[in-house]
Amino acid sequence: MFSFDVVPGKVVKDILDSSVERIVDLVEDAYLRHDGGKTVNPDSYFLRFPAKPDARIIALPAAIELSEDHAVGIKWISSFPGNVAEGIPRASAALILNDYATGYPKALLEAANISAVRTAASAAVAARAFARHVTPDGRVSFIGAGVIARTILRYLVATDYPLHSVEIFDLHAESAQHLARFATEELGLTAKAVGSLAQALTAQTVITTTTAGTPYIGQLLRPGQVALNISLRDFQPTVILAAENYFDDVEHCMKANTSPHLAEQATGSRDFVSGTLADVLKGRTQPQGRRGLVFSPFGLGVLDLAVGQYVLTAARAQGLTVEIPNFFGETSRW
Template identity: 45%
Template sequence: MSDLLTTTAERAAGGPSVPTFSVLSGQQVQQALTGRERELVALVEATYRLHGAGDSVNPPSYFLRFPDRPDSRIIALPASIGGSVHVDGLKWISSFPDNVRSGLPRASAVLILNDPETGYPFACLESSIISATRTAASAALAADWLSRGRPARPARIGFFGTGLIARYIHTFLAGTGWEFDEIGVHDVSADSAEGFRGYLRPSGAGGQVTVHDSAEGLIRSSDLVVFATVAGKPHVTDPAWFDHNPLVLHVSLRDLAPEVLLGAANFVDDVEHCLKADTSPHLVEQLTGDRDFLNGTLNDVLQGRAAPPTDRPVVFSPFGLGVLDLAVGKYVYDEVSRAGSLRLIDDFFHDLRRYG
C-alpha cells in the first residue's frame, strides 16, 4: 500500500495520505513483458488456480454495442484478484474490425488498477499488449496441459487467423519450448496470411511454413489448431475435418459450429462466462438445453479433476477472464515501479479534503 501513496506535509501533520496516479505507455508495457514467456505462463496458471479456489471476483463482462456499427463493440471486464497480486480493476477494450482497412489494429484497450484498501485508481496502462499477452499465455498453458496425455506432443500447428493474437500465441509457444515440424497458415485475407508467413521467417520459427488456400486443408494437416479470427458466428461446420483428433485452441470463440463441438471433448476457462454472448459453446447449450457436452475447465485439468481424452478432438474455448488482465497488469506495474520509471500525474486527484 505504501508504494501507492505520496508522503506529504499534510500526512506529516497527521492528515490523510494523497494517492498517486500513474500512466504506463505501451512501450513501457512491452519492455516489462518481452522475453518473459515462461514467467508469465506461470503467473497465468497461478491466477487460474486462485480463481478456481474462489479467491477472486469476476463478474460478467459488459458489452457496449452500437446499432449503427453492428460489427463493433467495447467490452468492460471488471475484476478483483487476491493472493499476492491483490488488486481490483477494470479492462476497457474495443473491437472495431474496420480499423484494419486503414492500417490500424482491430483492438485497443486500457486497464485501470485500483487499490483494494481505498478503492482509488492508482494506474492506467495501455492494455492491448496486456490483453494479447494474457490470451497467449493462457493458450500456451492450455496447449501444454491438454496435450500431456497424448502419445506425442503436437508437431504440426495451424493458425486460422493471422493477426496480433496469432503472433503472440506463436511467440508464447516458442518461448515455452514448443517446436514444430510444420506450421500452417490460413486467413480470409491473402495479404494477412503472407504477412504472418513473413513474420515467421525472421522469428526463428522452425519447420516448413505453408499457406493454405482452404480452411479444411489447414485443419486436416494440423495436430494443434489455433483459431484467432474476428468471426461473429460459426463458419467451420464439418466435424469430419477433425477426424484426426487434433488439439484445438478455439481462442476466438465463435468459429466452430455446434456439430463440431458435440463431436469433441470441450474445456473452457470459466463455464458461466463462456456460455453466453452466442459463443460456440453457448450455441451448443441453446441447441441441446444442457451443458453435458462440457468436460470441465482448464483449472479442473490443473487440479487433476478432469483429463482430456485421446480418441476425440479436444477443444479449449477461453472466454478471457478479467482476473488474468489484472494479474499481468499488476506484474507490469510492479516491474516499472521497481525500475523507478513510473510516470506520475501530479495533482490527478483534486479536493481530497472531506469538508473542503
C-alpha cells in the same frame, strides 16, 4: 495513497517482451486462484453500436487475491475490425488498477499488449496441459493471422510446444503471408500460408484467432486433434457436441452466442462440458483423446489484472511510470 501513475504502451511492451516465461506462470497461477475462489470475476459488459454491428467495446471488471496483494480494476477494450483495412490494429485497450484499501485508482496502463499476452499465455498453458494427455505431432495451424495469432505463436515457442510445421490461413492472404514470414524469420520455424480452410483443418493442433461473428467450420475434429477455440465463434455447434470440451470458466463461455453457447441452446443442456483448464491442471480430469478436443477461453479479467499488476510493479521499480501530480481534486473530506 493519492499517487496516480500512467504506464505508456512502449514501457508495457518492453516489460512484457522480456518476461514471457513469467507471464505464463502468472496466468497459470491466476487460473488456479480463480478455481480456488480467490477471485471476483463478474460478467463482461458489451457496448455495441447499431450502425457498426461488428464493433464493440467491452468492460471487464475483476479482482484477484495475489500472493503479495489484491489486484483490483477494470479493462476497457475495443474491437473494431474495420481498423484492419486502415492498417491499424483491431483492438485497443486501457487497464485501470485500483488500490484495494481505499478503492482509489492508482494507475492507468496501455493494455492492448497486456490483453494480447494474457490471451497468448492462456493458449500456451492450455496447449501444454493438454499435451500431457494428447500427444501433439508438431503440425499446427492458425486460422486468422492477426496480432493475437502472432503473440500466441511466440508463447508456444517459449513454452516448447512442438511446432515442426506451421500452416496459416486467413481470408486476407497478405496477413497470412506476414505471419508466415514472422514465424520463419523471427522465430526460426517452418511455416507457410495455405490457400484453403480445409488445408488448415488437417493440422493436429488448430488455433482459431479470427473476428468471426457466426460459426462457419462444420468439419468434425478427428480423435487426437486439438482446437484452441480462441476466437470462440468459428466452430458450428455440431463440432462442439462431438468433441471433448474444456473451458477457462464454463459459466462465462455460455454467453454471447459463442460456439459452446450455441451448442447449449441447441441441446438445452451442458452434457458436452468435460471440465475446465484448472480441472486438467489439478488432475481432477484427464483428456482421453478418443474424440477431438476443444478449449474455449472466454477471457477472464483476472488474467489482465495479474499481468497488469506485474507490469506496474516492474515499471515503478525501473522508474518508468509517468506520475500525474494532483490527479485527485480533493484528498480530504473537509
